[in-house]
Amino acid sequence: MKKYLLKGNEAIAEAAVRAGCRLFFGYPITPSTEIIEYMAKHLPAVNGTFVQAESEVSAINMCFGAAGAGVRVMTASSSPGISLMQEGLSYIAANELPVVVVNIVRAGPGLGGLGPSQADYFQATKGGGHGDYRLIVLAPSTVQELVNLTQDAFDLADLYRNPVMIMADGILGQMMEPVVFQERETRQLPAKDWATTGAEGRPRNTITSYSLQNEIGEANCLRWEAKYRSIAAAEQRWEQYMTDDAAYLMVAYGTTARIAKAAVQMARKEGIKVGLLRPITLWPFPVDGFKSLQGQIKGYLSVELSAGQMIEDVRLATNCSAPVHLCNRQGGMVPAPEEVLERFKEVFPAAAAAV
């Protein structure tokens, strides 16, 4: 199978085209610009359309309209641009429309910096816009996984009629690694009989999130809640590394999961029994992965490029059954594996002493 050496951003874009994405609306911002550049170049060749919107606010609302017409559509941006999209995302979630949104996270808050960051975790997983809604949030950690999860994202969006966010950091967006584009098993997806495609010969479809009666509003909320519950039950994904005999667990996603994996390997060479749990879905958070290990783990270290956001979900997933500590860098900096191991030994001196 032919290998391509692609930047993460290019890999996402190519995977999207191959997944049948035919409309893309966006506004360029570092470090996600190559996605937009690639779509502008390659969509016309497959009879798709790329529009550079005048702002992220319009881009997300163009996605709203396109998804309503039943077309596979995507947008991509980085942190400040994603903030501008939050109102639109809330509307898209309420109207239950399949849209794929890529966030190549950079340092924040405010204009922040261009360096890699994971400080948009709360925004991505806890709502971001107004009202009770959830995005399905996928967190790849290699360029190959960017490809695979981008293709999955379109299926998940269609299957659940829900916006899906692919969340990666600036390193993953900018780095090149070899990738292959495999033929994938197609999922059985429901027909888009709800789409507003012109009502000739059939009853009119309406896409709206506005209800004047509270009773209808509550019925809608209950329907959404049930959907989110079914997603949480069916779609948790995670990877476990060296967990069979682990007494301690590092938890990390994306780029930091790779760094933590290197730290685990260093610790193992010293005889320290530590493993790694890498959430692949950030929402739904892979609670089941934690449950399967809960009896054996004496302490958790959440490794993040933020002031500590995912750590709250680790505490919830484990019911605080063991101490949960944080190892972090911020503002565009990333920790070295040595730093992660040092922090681990600092917070869990008993782990090193037990060797």
Place this chain on the structure above:
Amino acid sequence: MTEKMIISGFGGQGVMFMGKILAYAGMLTNKEVSWIPSYGPEMRGGTANCSVIVSDEEINCPVVNKPSLVVAMNGPSLEKFLPALIPGGLLVVNSSIVKNDVTRDDVRVLKIPAQELAAEKVGKANLANVVVLGAMLAKTDVLTLDDVVAALKEVVASKRPEMLAINRQALEVGMNYVKENQL
């Protein structure tokens, strides 16, 4: 074997290209590879660099904090990355413009007058980066000249086939300079 490289210089010296060719060559020989550019404002003048790992093993941490090989195409790059080079690591210096003292004696140093070699022996001063690439191949086992030529064929020849021969020549000039001078 794993080579963790930082290739650094002024924007326009072709350091991103050098890294890309190395990563490509690694991929073609079925090694694990990663390439990370410095991105953002550095690209608009000033110093640019990329981190490249070529390895027989899975690459976990793609960030290169402790390189085993540093290519310094300009002075600021040497100042910035020499302290990070591991003991016994290889420092490749474009001595045409880098006049800084190498302040460590626990690393291997390869000084290549790349711009003169490119101008005089290749006839194209802007191929100094490829001359340096050839020189460093003489001193690392992670890739061979043939591996890199194969990568050049894919990357250069697909867009500008007329440039392939001269790029290959530049690689050989760099490699031969190291061998002839027993550096």
